Amino acid sequence: MMSVLFPLPGNEAFAASVSTAMACELGDMETRLFPDGESYVRLLTPVKDRDVALLCTLHKPDDKLIRLYLAASTARELGARSVGLIAPYLAYMRQDSHFKSGEGAASKHMGRFLSGAFDWLVTVDPHLHRHHSLDEIYSVPTKVVQSAPMIAAWIRENVSRPVIVGPDAESEQWAAKVASAVGCSHAILKKTRYGDRDVEVTAPETGGWENMTPVIVDDIASTGKTMIAAIRHLRAAGIAPPVCIAVHGVFADGAIEEMRAAGAGRILSCNSIVHPSNCIALEEAVAVAAAEFLPRFSAAA
Known part of the structure; x- marks a missing residue:
């Protein structure tokens, strides 16, 4: 049957x-x-x-x-x-x-x-x-x-001159796989978490990124604080508004609005969780x- x-x-x-x-x-x-x-x-x-x-x-x-x-x-x-x-x-x-x-x-x-x-x-x-x-x-x-192959396919079709950014050490496994599939470089930020909503990150060396589009990739975006900290560092360094991609877009408590206010460009997610940001089908x-x-x-x- x-x-x-x-x-x-x-x-x-x-x-x-x-x-x-x-x-x-x-x-x-x-x-x-x-x-x-x-x-x-x-x-x-x-x-x-x-x-x-x-x-x-x-x-x-x-x-x-x-x-x-x-x-x-x-x-x-x-x-x-x-x-x-x-x-x-x-x-x-x-x-x-x-x-x-x-x-x-x-x-x-x-x-x-x-x-x-x-x-x-x-x-x-x-x-x-x-x-x-x-x-x-x-x-x-x-x-x-x-999800890396599907995320990489989206980036190849929609982002010119990308550089993949992992917002913390835990994200390196996704960022490295996506960068390898896209065929571009990647960098990992260092994160210090003081609480669920209190995060500090240290940005990598961004020399040579002036004409590139950073793509922040993380597995889960819940409050969005990790991505927000990464966005602020990149924008403060004069880098273009980053594309932000979450494998699982929880986006709780106004996270999307805070990410945009911090200077994010496009914000999207895989469709593992139903959300208006869904762009990548699994x-x-x-x-x-x-x-x-x-x-x-x-x-x-």
Whole structure:
């Protein structure tokens, strides 16, 4: 039988493109809240003896995780052969250590939770800083989609004389890959973080950049403070307004407006999180990755 892909609310357009690319069925699900706030989930497409995937980007995850868990558990209860998760943005990755007394490593706790509900996981560029791979956090097979080729393709088509800028050491893995794919140079800024909204960066040597367009690339833009600090340093050095690209554009609390006020040029993101800044599509690459776990047809078909 053909595999089936269920989008959770807000993920319908992304899931439709993925299901078309994979030639699998796009499932229908009913979700709502009871008057007491509890979640109701009903799978309207049959799942018995079928390979099932749920697609849910985990931006603002606390509003989504219960429905996601109930949908996965319901699919198993109704006889699904396997149940996987496609999460273009994977939450709870940044708290990967004990920074203060009494804290927990939330990334590991979430890894155990999702590994208990799903047979496999596909995501896009998770925030891996103190871990080398998702295998250190998740006990189920995982596949990571790299956004660098899609970002590089956009830059080649839209930016003349680019130089890629990573706003901190953590961003070097993305900046270096993008620069290599574009065929241009890159530089990494040094960041000191004093709090969630208090960031200081030291700009690199910018000599020779007078006729170039800086492209700041980072995996997550949440409050935007890291990018804002980088923008200000570049503008103070007399460099052209930078293009700012986030793999995952959270852009909370007026971040876009602050980035523009700091002197940003164009601000854009991949479509792992639905946002007006989305310019770089990930569905085709996600479909290729998911196809390793979610075959079009079962062996008996």
